[in-house]
Every structure is written in C-alpha cells, then in structure tokens.
Amino acid sequence: MRISKDLKKYGIYSLAVLFSVALHALVLLLLLSDWTGETPPHKPKRPNFVQATLIQIAPKAKVQDKQAANKKAAAAAKKRAEKKRQEKAYKKRVAERKKAERKKAEQKQARDEKTRRDKALKKKQAEEKARKAAEQKKAEREKQAKEAERQQELQRQARAQALASALSSEDEFLADEQSEQLAQGYTTYIQQRIIANWTRPLSARRGMETILSIQLVPTGQVVGVSVLKSSGDDAFDLSALQAVKKVGRFDRLQELSRESPRVFEQNFRQFQLVYRPDDLRL
Amino acid sequence: MPEQQLSILSLVIGASVPVQLVMFILLIGSMISWLMIGQRWWYLREMKGGFKAFETTFWSGIDLNELFRDGSMRLNDNETVDGVENVFRSGFREFNRLTKNEGTDPDAVMEGTERAMRVALSREEEKLNTHLPFLASVASVSPYIGLFGTVWGIMQSFRGLATMQQATLAVVAPGISEALIATAMGLFAAIPAVLAYNRFSADADALYSRYDTFSDEFTSILHRRVHSG
Numbered sequence: 251m252r253i254s255k256d257l258k259k260y261g262i263y264s265l266a267v268l269f270s271v272a273l274h275a276l277v278l279l280l281l282l283s284d285w286t287g288e289t290p291p292h293k294p295k296r297p298n299f300v301q302a303t304l305i306q307i308a309p310k311a312k313v314q315d316k317q318a319a320n321k322k323a324a325a326a327a328k329k330r331a332e333k334k335r336q337e338k339a340y341k342k343r344v345a346e347r348k349k350a351e352r353k354k355a356e357q358k359q360a361r362d363e364k365t366r367r368d369k370a371l372k373k374k375q376a377e378e379k380a381r382k383a384a385e386q387k388k389a390e391r392e393k394q395a396k397e398a399e400r401q402q403e404l405q406r407q408a409r410a411q412a413l414a415s416a417l418s419s420e421d422e423f424l425a426d427e428q429s430e431q432l433a434q435g436y437t438t439y440i441q442q443r444i445i446a447n448w449t450r451p452l453s454a455r456r457g458m459e460t461i462l463s464i465q466l467v468p469t470g471q472v473v474g475v476s477v478l479k480s481s482g483d484d485a486f487d488l489s490a491l492q493a494v495k496k497v498g499r500f501d502r503l504q505e506l507s508r509e510s511p512r513v514f515e516q517n518f519r520q521f522q523l524v525y526r527p528d529d530l531r532l
Numbered sequence: 533m534p535e536q537q538l539s540i541l542s543l544v545i546g547a548s549v550p551v552q553l554v555m556f557i558l559l560i561g562s563m564i565s566w567l568m569i570g571q572r573w574w575y576l577r578e579m580k581g582g583f584k585a586f587e588t589t590f591w592s593g594i595d596l597n598e599l600f601r602d603g604s605m606r607l608n609d610n611e612t613v614d615g616v617e618n619v620f621r622s623g624f625r626e627f628n629r630l631t632k633n634e635g636t637d638p639d640a641v642m643e644g645t646e647r648a649m650r651v652a653l654s655r656e657e658e659k660l661n662t663h664l665p666f667l668a669s670v671a672s673v674s675p676y677i678g679l680f681g682t683v684w685g686i687m688q689s690f691r692g693l694a695t696m697q698q699a700t701l702a703v704v705a706p707g708i709s710e711a712l713i714a715t716a717m718g719l720f721a722a723i724p725a726v727l728a729y730n731r732f733s734a735d736a737d738a739l740y741s742r743y744d745t746f747s748d749e750f751t752s753i754l755h756r757r758v759h760s761g
Contacts, residue, residue, distance in 0.1 A: 266570030270563050277720075281540050465695070473694070519697050 554681030678718020685711025
C-alpha cells in the first residue's frame with residue numbers, strides 16, 4: 251500500500267519533471283534558433299541608376315521661337331505674295347490687253363528684261379544660300395567652342411576639388427602637428443607641477459628616471475598612477491608617485507579637454523610620463 | 533543567424549562567472565518552480581475531482597458503514613484514499629470506536645470525533661499547501677537575483693570602460709546586453725511562479741473551505757445519530 255502510494259506520487263512528480271524540462275528545452279530552442287520575433291534585416295534595394303544627360307533647354311526654346319517666327323513670316327509672306335500675284339495678274343491682264351493692242355515688238359524687249367531680272371533674282375538667291383551656309387558654319391563653330399569651354403570648366407573644377415582635398419589633408423596633418431605641440435606643452439606643464447610637489451628623497455641621484463603611468467579624467471583629476479618602469483631606487487619611485495598624488499588635479503588640463511577633447515583623449519586619458527627631474531645635483 | 537547580431541548563446545557563454553552563476557541559479561529555480569507548478573496543477577485537479585465524486589456518493593443516501601468499508605477495501609487494494617475521504621474516515625472511525633463502549637457521554641463522543649476530524653483536516657490542508665511556499669519564494673526572490681546579476685554585469689562593463697582610451701557605446705553595449713539577460717531570466721522565472729502561486733493558493737483555500745464545510749455537515753449528521761440513539 252505504501253509502495254503504490256509512493257509510486258503514484260512519484261508518477262505525478264516525474265510527469266511534472268518531464269513537463270518542466272520540456273518547457274525549458276523549448277524556450278532554449280526558441281532562443282537559440284534566434285527567434286526574437288523580428289524579421290531578418292532585408293538587404294537595401296539597389297537604386298536604379300538612370301544615365302543622366304545634360305539637356306540644354308534654352309536653345310531649343312529659342313529654336314522653337316525661331317521656327318514659330320519663321321512660320322509666321324512665311325505665312326505672311328505667302329499672303330503677301332498671293333495678294334501681289336492677284337494684283338499682278340490683274341495688272342498683267344490689263345497690260346496684256348494694252349500690250350496686245352500695242353506693238354508686239356516691245357514684247358521681246360520686255361522678255362529680255364524679264365530674263366535679266368530672273369537672272370538677277372537667281373543670283374540673289376544663290377548669294378542668300380551662301381550667306382546662310384556661312385552662318386550655319388559659324389554657329390557650329392561657336393557651338394564647338396562652347397563645348398570645349400565647358401570641358402575645360404569641368405576639368406578646372408576637378409582640379410580645384412583635388413587641390414581642396416589635398417589642402418584639407420594637409421590641414422589635418424597640420425592639426426595633428428599642432429595638437430602634438432599642444433600636448434607637448436601640457437606635458438611640460440604636468441612635469442612642472444609634479445616637480446613643484448616633489449619632495450626630494452635623500453637617495454636621489456643624477457640621471458635617475460622613472461616611467462609613470464598616469465590616468466586622468468577630463469577634469470584633470472588623477473584617477474590612477476603607477477610606476478611602469480622603476481628607476482632602481484624605491485624611495486625615488488615612491489616620491490614620484492606621491493608627488494603625482496599630491497598634485498591630485500592638473501587644473502589646466504580641464505581647459506584643454508574643453509577646448510580640444512580629441513587632443514585630451516589621445517594624449518592624456520592614459521599616458522606615460524618619463525619623470526626625470528633635471529635639477530638633481532648629486 | 534545574421535553575423536552582425538550577437539547571439540544570446542554567445543552572450544551567455546561570454547558572461548563573467550558571477551553573472552553565469554546567477555543565470556544558473558535562475559535556470560534551476562525556474563525549472564523547479566515549473567516542476568512544482570506541474571505537480572500542484574495535477575494534484576489539485578485530482579483533489580477537486582475526488583471531492584466532487586465523494587460528495588455525490590456521500591449524499592446519495594449510501595450507508596455510511598458501507599462507504600467506510602469501501603474505502604478500507606480500496607486501501608487494501610493498494611489504492612490511495614485522499615482528500616476529504618480521509619476526513620470522513622478518521623471522523624467515522626473515531627465515532628465508531630467511541631460509541632462501541634456503552635455509556636459514553638454523547639458530548640464526549642462528539643468531542644472526540646470532532647478532534648479526530650480536525651486533525652485529519654489540518655493534515656489535508658498541509659497536503660494542499662505543499663510547494664506553495666517554494667513558488668512564493670521563487671516569485672519574490674528571482675527578480676532580485678536577476679537584478680543582482682545585471683547590476684554586477686553592468687558594474688563590470690563600466691569598470692572596463694574607465695580604462696578605455698575612447699569610450700564608445702560599442703564597448704559597453706555587449707556587457708550590458710549580457711547583463712540584462714540575467715534580469716530577463718529572473719522575470720521569466722518569477723512571472724509564472726507568481727501566477728501559479730496566486731492560482732494554486734486560491735484553489736487550495738477554496739478546497740479547504742469545502743472540506744471544512746463537509747466536516748461540519750458530517751459532524752451534524754453524527755450529532756443527530758448520537759443524540760437520537
């Protein structure tokens with residue numbers, strides 16, 4: 251009886267264990283299969299490139315204008331010609347009647363005159379054509395000149411750009427150099443402050459130097475200092491450490507970090523200082 | 533898995549030892565609390581069903597001696613007798629034992645029966661409430677444990693940040709993300725535990741009060757019998 255009771259109890263428990271383990275396994279599986287309910291980041295669509303060409307609108311408009319004007323002029327000319335022709339025809343008819351009445355000999359003369367006039371007209375037309383061709387040629391030449399000019403302009407711009415980028419890189423270089431100089435100045439300041447707070451140990455000798463690793467925060471506060479390379483004399487190292495601790499805060503670094511945080515981050519966030527007091531007499 | 537995203541597994545593996553310990557504790561806590569939840573759910577369901585079944589047979593006008601004998605037979609057949617039937621059996625047994633001796637004071641009989649039933653009731657209550665304290669502890673403590681892991685992880689990442697030349701978000705972000713997993717796990721353990729604790733303790737209370745009512749009713753039946761007889 252006891253056994254069966256226990257068995258039933260254990261049956262419930264083992265079911266519960268199974269349930270619990272299965273649930274956690276499921277959750278873990280979901281997590282590991284990176285199910286976070288978010289869609290995978292889709293790749294950015296490649297933009298459709300369109301080959302763009304420069305279209306000069308202004309000349310076209312002019313051409314259109316010209317065409318329109320030409321058309322109008324042509325229409326007007328036609329009208330005028332028509333009128334003239336009608337008048338001419340009327341006159342001709344009258345003249346013909348008169349001429350017919352008059353001598354026919356005069357006709358020949360008139361014809362001669364007419365041919366002469368025709369010739370002159372033809373000549374005029376030819377001249378006009380030549381003039382037009384010349385004009386066209388001139389326009390083409392102008393166009394070519396313009397194109398060349400544009401090319402030159404583009405080249406000039408590219409050159410200017412190259413020059414500007416070169417200048418800017420030079421600026422950067424100069425800025426780096428400048429910041430180095432700036433940092434140098436502040437390093438000297440730090441040295442001076444440490445020396446001012448330094449108590450000379452008895453064992454200090456000429457030529458001793460210790461390399462300190464100092465960590466600062468942008469307020470100039472010293473947050474960490476340690477001896478990186480000992481001078482060989484513990485008392486000297488300790489005195490240098492204590493001097494740095496005594497300074498506690500390099501006030502001028504605050505203005506540096508305010509003015510040019512980059513220089514501060516590069517040079518003074520964590521830096522090594524060769525501590526070598528030069529007024530060691532012994 | 534996209535490479536630019538940190539996988540959760542790598543974060544867990546790369547976590548510092550205290551954070552990993554916290555995660556481990558939380559995982560164990562969560563597993564055990566789910567075990568309890570499963571067990572409780574099963575047990576309480578069975579108890580409810582058993583109570584209903586027993587009450588219907590009890591009020592069906594069956595002879596109480598027969599009911600008692602039936603239970604004894606089932607016990608002999610290696611079956612469990614649980615819940616309200618235990619209350620009935622202990623009360624009835626005590627009542628029979630006391631009334632066997634002639635001349636016992638009816639009040640004394642009733643007192644003994646009631647005492648026996650009270651004992652059985654409190655035993656049943658204990659059974660109904662097993663594991664619930666554990667669920668309550670998991671529910672209330674695991675967020676704190678998770679929070680501890682997170683705070684520890686963030687502390688570490690900021691300590692690392694202090695020695696950096698340049699502080700960028702990319703330096704601290706993995707540490708914080710890793711630390712936050714601990715909180716997530718704490719909540720994952722706590723939320724089901726809270727829900728289950730509330731649900732199961734309410735169920736257990738309801739069931740217990742029904743047992744109590746039944747024992748009162750049964751007492752009144754026995755009372756009638758002892759005073760009429």
